[in-house]
Amino acid sequence: MMEGNGRGRKVVINIASEGPKGSSPKEAEALNPKQNCQGAPNKTSTESGAVTTNRMDQYEKVEKIGEGTYGVVYKARDRITNETIALKKIRLEQEDEGVPSTAIREISLLKEMQHGNIVRLQDVVHSEKRLYLVFEYLDLDLKKHMDSCPEFGKDPRIIKTFLYQILRGIAYCHSHRVLHRDLKPQNLLIDPRTKALKLADFGLARAFGIPVRTFTHEVVTLWYRAPEILLGSRHYSTPVDVWSVGCIFAEMVNQRPLFPGDSEIDELFKIFRILGTPNEDTWPGVTSLPDFKSAFPKWPTKNLATVVPNLESAGIDLLSVKAVYVGLNISPIPDDHKMLCMDPSKRITARSALEHEYLKDIGFVP
Template identity: 60%
Template sequence: MDAFTKIEKIGEGTYGVVYKGKHKKTGQIVAMKKIRLESEDEGVPSTAIREISLLKELRHPNIVTLEDVLMEECRLYLIFEFLSMDLKNYLDSLGKGKLMDPKLVKSYLHQITNAILFCHQRRVLHRDLKPQNLLITKDGTIKVADFGLGRAFGVPVRAYTHEVVTLWYRAPEVLLGSQRYSCPIDIWSLGCIFAEMATKRPLFQGDSEIDQLFRIFRVLKTPTEKLWPGVSQLPDYKATFPNWTNYNLESQVKNLDEAGLDLLKQMLTYDPALRISAKDMVGHHYFDKIENGVRPLFEE
């Protein structure tokens, strides 16, 4: 830890306090994530250390770089490159009646999809994608933060601050108790984020797991065996779920063109086996005309 100076606390993440810091020798500004582990007395689990060291290999222009992993007694510090703005703050900063530029929505989605494809090809899931985990720069780059931490430390029900970890971006198979989830869970989360970039409001704002499911069902219909083979066998599925029968995604997401809506529908497909993959997303016609270098409007 001697190599870094803490400048200020900048936030509280899922796993612990995040500080802005500075490398004493180089002057590089970094984000220092202090990982608070469940069992402080036992030190850092070797599985977590193994997982985290793998994450240092994930180098991609749209992934926040894990620069270093430091141990201090029972505490683990993850040192990341520093970016000052996340997508949630950016959407909140846009002012009443102002939406994100559709070209920027497309550019951001394309960049995040590339990052996810890169990780999925290496068998790394994110598990907790949300606008707070997407960091942006002035030049129009967006980067995914916290890739792989879900596997290293588990995705807790509550953050260490006792704030409930948001369910808004969680895939239906996870909400229904499936233990056998995989890459499609990240695609679902990204679909929810895509809709939110287009409309500036979260698509499914549930405040409990059951409320979250019902909000999804109201927009995409209650899933049936025909729509999603095997759904009724999932641990938390109930035959008594209300049966919503209208599919009204279009009315919820009005600002997307036809190609965008087509892609969104494929991302929010119930059956994980039929949900579009990151690889197929990259080739979708929504991305036929893409403008690089579209910039967000924000002051640092």
Template identity: 45%
Template sequence: MDTVGEDEPDPIKLKSVKNNKTFTVPQNDRFGSCRSVREFEKLNRIGEGTYGIVYRARDTKSDEIVALKKVRMDKEKDGIPISSLREITLLLRLRHPNIVELKEVVVGSQLESLFLVMSYCEQDLASLLENMQTPFSEAQVKCIVLQLLRGLEYLHHNFMIHRDLKVSNLLMTDKGCVKIADFGLARMYGIPQQPMTPRVVTLWYRSPELLLGTKTQTTALDMWAVGCILAELLAHKPLLPGTSEIQQVDLIVQLLGTPNENIWPGFSQLPLIGQYSLRKQPYNNLKNKFTWLSDAGHRLLNLLFMYNPQRRCKQSVKGRSAPFRRFTSADTHRLSRFYK
């Protein structure tokens, strides 16, 4: 049996703050309430992200297949990386069918060895898109996007912004259930809104207000990313594949037209606006880009791609006006055919 562990641990020694004496931590006390990673059998490595390596593994106690994410510690001198602490803190609070579940945190044989035990999903949407012979149908895209919106509605209702939505961070089970993953850049937000770094969200999915240096981040930046994901699922390729921030802004303007104060109040006062020379583009070209898309699909894309963050589509999927509101469990089963 191949276990996700290391050699027998060396003695762990701690120094007393009272008398400055060193003592060895008893074996039974090393893991506290956390289980040891030795209780999991490694099956195969399934990915490597910014924050750690991910394995498919079997819980030897319950026989359940899980995803085991090893927290990356290579460059850390002061303990667990802050990004990982944020992800753990947020995920332990989140319970929703369309958000990946953090089941528990387990530890390795060394104090700095930490693993997240997540619910296992068979595929991510980026890999699925890459390996599919034909694009998703509009009905299948509706199914995926509505599940994404349901997960986001729960997140935003709980005052969380994901800040890194993209197809590679959307997982899918073999039953067609979509789950939002990778919360390393997620943040809580509130009133008054606190400034956050604008250098978040992968470039292709980054909203115009982020590119122009806004100090205020809202749920609207997640909704812009949803628009990019929706378009990518429909077109079977990224909508705005910029190679630099300057080109990314230019691609957005080519697609949606040049923004101005009338459609986006405060646009001319954004911190980085002086760094860009925007082309004069009077037209919105979304309809020309997706000539075959239904009117409902065009309405949703336009709502998600509103320049003004305050007018951008909200994440609610309960209202009658939501173009993709009709959805049943049978729809998820249709998606599962991609695994056959």
């Protein structure tokens, strides 16, 4: 479940793979919601034991709390446990065609993802033409938190704590061959009591594609999208998430987005103006990507310390090549291996980033 298969320009139900190797036709049929109609059992199981159900009467909608990338999100109550949960109604491009069995299989497998920094998928509720995902409920996200705390960027301890938790959750998912592909502050949820941070919507891009517009036709943000995706690469992997985290890291420090582009070309140019226009020397193979143009303006690389001025030198070293080591005994990682390295093959991994000097003194993490 690791490589991407394009940029997801259309809002479609689209699975990149055919599911687990060795899946039999009977297993696929068992996951097909169209088989779960009159007289059928209320539950189906995947080979791995993840269970889906078509019984919506277990959940009572309390209120609509927003529109996400993939559909409408409701605050709801589990009638059995009385637990407050988040209910995501997935938007389907062709509702008359029902819910593809491959999408059900992909999502059901995500129920196995159990980690303290991942929002837990508790249930998959489906009928012939509807699909709901049941998650644990958290009503605060990183964007809301930054907007409500103007002094947030001046507290390096909380920034380090949040960054560490983001990387820890991503490293776990990547170790299970699951990508996010659409990380942004809005889907990093926070428990205001403990300051525990949890990643939401992991794996949904693989099951449903990355839409160009949200359920309410709002354009999906490009601000955290990796350059290889923007340049049309059809074979991308875990580095796309690390790029997004680098952008979010800089935003936490600056209290404003690092690359706030309003179109794909504008997003690319905002990246190039700071990190330099890539070429075959800095990123072998870049000129062969579908959307790379030889006519792109040739911008030089800026020192990121001037772009994120409030970030200490060790943090700059984690982000980008141009680091300044003043009064620090740091053995920097190789110049190319940073979060905002444009060449994805040389971008640092989430696991390696957790071991970086910048995060050595974070202390207790929820």
